[in-house]
Amino acid sequence: MNDFGEFALLVALATALYGCVSYVMAVRGNRVDLYLSADKTPLIVWACVAIASAALWRAFLTDDFSLQYVWAYSNREMGTFYKIASFWGGQKGSLLFWTLLLTTYMSVAYLQNRKKNVALMPAAMTVMLVIVVFFLFLLNFSTNPFERIPLPPEDGRGLNPLLQNYWMVIHPPTLYLGYVGFTVPFAFAIAALITKNLDDGWIRLTRKWTLMAWFFLCMGNLFGAAWAYVELGWGGYWAWDPVENAAFMPLLVATAYLHSVMIQEKKDMMKVWNMSLILLTFVMTIFGTFITRSGLIQSVHTFDEATLGYYFLGFLGVVIAICTGLILKRLPLLKSKNELDSFLSRESSFLFNNLLLLGIGFATFWGTIFPIISEAVRGVKITVGPPFYNQVNVPIGLALLALIGIGPLIAWRRATLSNLKKNFLKPLAAALLFGAALFAFVPLGGRADILAYVAFVLCVFVMGCIVSEFYKGAAARMDLHEESGLGALGALTWRNKRRYGGYVVHVGVVLIFAGIAGSQAYGTHDQKHLKKGESLQIRDYTVTYERLLAMEETSVKSRVIAQVGVYKNGRRIWTGQPEKEFYKGQNQPVSEVDVLSSWREDVYLILADFTEDEAATLKVYINPMVSWIWTGGWIIAFGTVVCMWPDRLEERRRVMRQKKQEAAFSPAQE
């Protein structure tokens, strides 16, 4: 079975190579026979990769330790759940997993479009096959997951205990689904450039793909934050670690793209910009992979083998060169027919939103690679940490937050004073009133306090804008169709999924902003080495360390649990049980934190250390409003699903357009 899997990878590579070459030759030489044969390759490649993946999963599930990869990431004692997840626990398997997703996407895109979009298909498929070839090349010749151990050992080494929790099962695949998803719009963008089909056809064609990839990437980032928060036990959810940044940057660029394509669809503007953004998004996903796999930048997530990084660097260089070249070559065809009229217009608010998103992206990028640059230029390694990112990105983020309110309401082309008044007077008044009321309750001493205050006021402003949009739409429907308030809201959203789904996403984003502001500005923590019965005081909580329990859970895992009483105003409100878990064969214990969460604040307990006399070091965090972030995440998920839901009206418009297109260039093969 392992031989079979290895062989399948080789066949996949050969087929993919054949596919690239024959697509190109078929189009060049106008050869229908070659085209028909090339058109079979995407599905064959997918089948081969699927077989290889099935073989690797089989090896995990049957404890086949003759595979080095299985030996390194699994053992007999692990549950089936983790054996399945171990597939992407290390370098080699995660590359195979990536390839599996990529070929799956490719096949779906192929089945979806092969009849409808004949003009773009050969080029798009060629681009995707070339990317597949790159990954298959690595899998065959550099990081073969089917590498054998001559004398298979009795048992495997097991998955790193830090990874043995359910987040491991959902976080990496979600992130990969997002990363890989951008390949499809990228491929169609390149195809549009090559074939000179530079209307917005490729954008509409890949809109759902982009949204889906964005959705998964966004969820992946949030899952990562949640994992860090509940599992890694350092009290926070985001550390501006290079690998976190690597997942964050494509998200920012993709968000910019999602917004600016609307301008192209409605106004036929910003063509070069959109093209550049989608190409940059893809480049960022490859760059992220490069960071994770090169070990060039110190991070908590790095994989072991450094050489792989250079393949990715090379690939990155080639991709950037081709993208830039193609855009420059097609520049005359990408000319916009309209231009910006006024600063006070929706078009320009979108432009500024794009600049700000890219600004955050660039600041993050610059901070991430700064150690390398400074070493190359000045000979000294200079690093920047969370203070840098917070100092730079928070002001830009606040400006962006304001635009979330302004953008959707401001008039197209040119906003007049009366228009501004009509749209913004109420939200602005609400925000100012709230600001005045809040002024009495929050501290405004330091920079963080002031920034948080501004953030909250802006959040209210944006919510006001969104609510007024819903209200206006629903009120109009109530008059027109005699619907109830709630019915009108539902119908409104359902009939304009894209627009109102987008607003729902914005509500989620506002909650995340509020959660970040609250937890960053008003959080506090304390740590103390306590004997039994001693307490520490934090805010209005008394945290009492009561006792320590040690237990052997299984033959390989034992736990040390601290019992901690948490009192508020003299009343016991919670018994926390932070613990440390020890895994046999792993010399690093894993901290399991315990969190009492409410919408107001989280009480977050860490058992940091303990000594022979059963005294323990407790670290206590008070993290206000963190649960707002997770709630915001779910709202974003809901809003994105609304946006993605098939829209019949949209579909009809699309079919009409297709007909026109087919009349214009009748396909060659018939």
Place this chain on the structure above:
Amino acid sequence: MINKKAKFIAGSVLIVAAIAYLISAGISTTSQYFFTVDELLAQKASYTGAGLKVKGTVVDGSIVRDPNDYLKVNFSIVEKTSNLKVVYEGVTPDMFAGGREVVVEGTLTNDGVFHANTLLTSCPSKYEAEKEAGKTHPGTLPGYESKEPALETPKVSSKTTI
């Protein structure tokens, strides 16, 4: 028309310049030099007082905890030749022990003592089980048995060095 275009270019340039300013100001106020112990001590004078990040190996037996305050720790880190005294107050990471590679963040005072506000054990990699397990190379036989000293059963007593 030209006027309009110029206006927007000016506006965009303004935003870009503001962001560029934020970045450069951010770098100059928050950046830390990253040295190994040897590199730092070779040019000690020039970096006293600056934000520093230093990598080195904890000297065996150098870890001393304040008997009155468990969270106050003194230890030394070393590279090939140089030895740096570190004062730290806070929770030490699980992997902190003699012989471990650590990264400390803080400042160097005139008396040559490093005051750390952050202590990280190097490579706390999530995925890097391999390195921790003693670099068993895929090509060779996995010496599973001889891999690393298994942690003793963590009776409450077994862990900490005082």
